[in-house]
Amino acid sequence: MVDTRTQSVSRSGVAAPRFADGDLYSLAEKHGTPYFLIDEATLRRKVSEMEQGFSEYKGVFRVAYSVKANFNPSVIRTFASEGILFDLTAPSEVVFVQKAGGSAENVMYTSITETKAEYEQVLKMGVRKIVVASHTGYLNLAEAASKLNVTVNAMIRVNPEVHVHAELHGSMGHGKFGLQFNGGSQDSALVVLKKVLGTPLLRFEGFHFHLGSQIDDPSCYAEAIEKLEAFILGARRQLGEFRVNTIDIGGGVPVPYGRKVPTPKDLGDKIVGQLNSLVESIGDRFMLVAESGRFLTAESTVLVTRVVNMKRFGETKYIYVDAGYNVLLDSALLKHEYPVDVVPGGKPSPQKVALVGRLCDPLDVFPISSRSKLGGAELGKLVVFREVGAYSLVMNMPFHSQPRPPVLMRGSQGSYSVVRKGQDVERLFADEGGDCLSN
Numbered sequence: 397m398v399d400t401r402t403q404s405v406s407r408s409g410v411a412a413p414r415f416a417d418g419d420l421y422s423l424a425e426k427h428g429t430p431y432f433l434i435d436e437a438t439l440r441r442k443v444s445e446m447e448q449g450f451s452e453y454k455g456v457f458r459v460a461y462s463v464k465a466n467f468n469p470s471v472i473r474t475f476a477s478e479g480i481l482f483d484l485t486a487p488s489e490v491v492f493v494q495k496a497g498g499s500a501e502n503v504m505y506t507s508i509t510e511t512k513a514e515y516e517q518v519l520k521m522g523v524r525k526i527v528v529a530s531h532t533g534y535l536n537l538a539e540a541a542s543k544l545n546v547t548v549n550a551m552i553r554v555n556p557e558v559h560v561h562a563e564l565h566g567s568m569g570h571g572k573f574g575l576q577f578n579g580g581s582q583d584s585a586l587v588v589l590k591k592v593l594g595t596p597l598l599r600f601e602g603f604h605f606h607l608g609s610q611i612d613d614p615s616c617y618a619e620a621i622e623k624l625e626a627f628i629l630g631a632r633r634q635l636g637e638f639r640v641n642t643i644d645i646g647g648g649v650p651v652p653y654g655r656k657v658p659t660p661k662d663l664g665d666k667i668v669g670q671l672n673s674l675v676e677s678i679g680d681r682f683m684l685v686a687e688s689g690r691f692l693t694a695e696s697t698v699l700v701t702r703v704v705n706m707k708r709f710g711e712t713k714y715i716y717v718d719a720g721y722n723v724l725l726d727s728a729l730l731k732h733e734y735p736v737d738v739v740p741g742g743k744p745s746p747q748k749v750a751l752v753g754r755l756c757d758p759l760d761v762f763p764i765s766s767r768s769k770l771g772g773a774e775l776g777k778l779v780v781f782r783e784v785g786a787y788s789l790v791m792n793m794p795f796h797s798q799p800r801p802p803v804l805m806r807g808s809q810g811s812y813s814v815v816r817k818g819q820d821v822e823r824l825f826a827d828e829g830g831d832c833l834s835n
């Protein structure tokens with residue numbers, strides 16, 4: 397049974413996953429609430445939507461999954477089986493990818509800390525594509541490569557300093573990430589490029605930038621590519637010829653969350669022509685990489701909670717569910733509005749409605765999107781938060797002694813399985829220091 401009332405439809409016309417109401421209730425009986433539920437078919441479909449968006453690019457196009465958005469081993473394994481790349485930032489992420497069936501060959505490693513020890517560690521694990529983003533990072537990578545006597549493909553992370561229209565900025569006003577094209581100090585893309593080109597164990601691979609997350613106006617990509625082109629042509633005049641094998645345009649493809657946002661196809665329509673001209677103007681048919689964490693994972697997942705209390709306060713009807721921002725941190729941190737609905741739904745309430753969590757903290761109020769349908773709320777009914785697959789279960793925390801909820805997955809064949817066990821309170825107690833009490 398499919399309940400058509402609870403689907404959201406993205407602008408591309410493809411429905412977010414449908415879970416039958418009956419299935420959600422029987423899973424709640426079996427596993428308790430709250431629980432996360434991931435749809436494997438949606439994860440796979442998002443990869444092909446990304447690939448279709450860039451199908452007009454004349455060279456090779458690859459999607460890279462930014463594992464930080466959701467490092468559940470079954471999610472990683474699903475993407476590994478799609479043969480896509482992985483965008484990683486910590487040695488522990490390399491461990492996750494390798495243990496879940498991915499290979500170091502498919503890793504693009506972009507460190508923030510860029511220490512020599514870290515580079516040695518990931519080189520030993522077999523990673524060979526590394527993005528440097530500071531002069532110190534370059535020196536550390538060169539030393540690590542020389543100590544282990546391995547050849548490394550080095551990318552340079554630039555910060556194109558373009559205006560980004562997004563919820564979360566990675567570029568504008570943020571010097572944390574990437575090098576200026578010509579900063580006037582050794583921390584500039586030009587200086588680091590020159591050094592990489594002159595370092596025998598480093599093979600210059602190409603350029604990387606990452607502009608932000610949930611980017612709802614793709615023109616910043618076009619601007620960044622324009623600046624990169626000017627930089628490449630200028631750098632060749634100063635440093636002589638060098639080949640550009642890869643250009644990685646970072647992440648940021650947005651998720652609807654109940655609104656209209658540009659699709660990968662819209663992004664492709666905006667910039668693929670420009671990228672094809674870039675191939676002509678620099679004379680290199682570079683591999684194009686687009687990273688994504690949010691777009692690839694968000695829509696696949698719902699958080700299922702239960703109404704455990706209701707009350708009137710003045711004109712407002714309060715609906716209490718048995719989860720809080722401990723499982724959906726961005727709702728408190730960023731006031732992020734996830735589409736929410738009661739299952740099965742009912743008539744919209746004439747009163748003002750507030751949806752609140754179980755934590756004793758005033759921040760534990762879920763901002764409700766205007767598209768959310770909270771009609772029909774009754775004690776015991778399920779309340780489903782949609783499009784929660786990115787940056788949520790990786791941020792689950794034990795605030796208020798809350799054990800982590802289970803994560804379930806509906807496989808491509810339709811059967812349900814547990815992909816992260818719920819934490820029991822004994823285990824939580826031990827991990828939080830209970831196991832030190834005897835000392």
Ligand SMILES: *Cc1c(COP(=O)(O)O)cnc(C)c1O
Pocket residue numbers: 462464465483506606608609610646647648649687688689690691
């Ligand atoms: C976080 C991050 C991404 C993923 O961003 P999304 O908004 O999830 O697509 C991609 N690249 C880098 C370097 C990142 O830090």
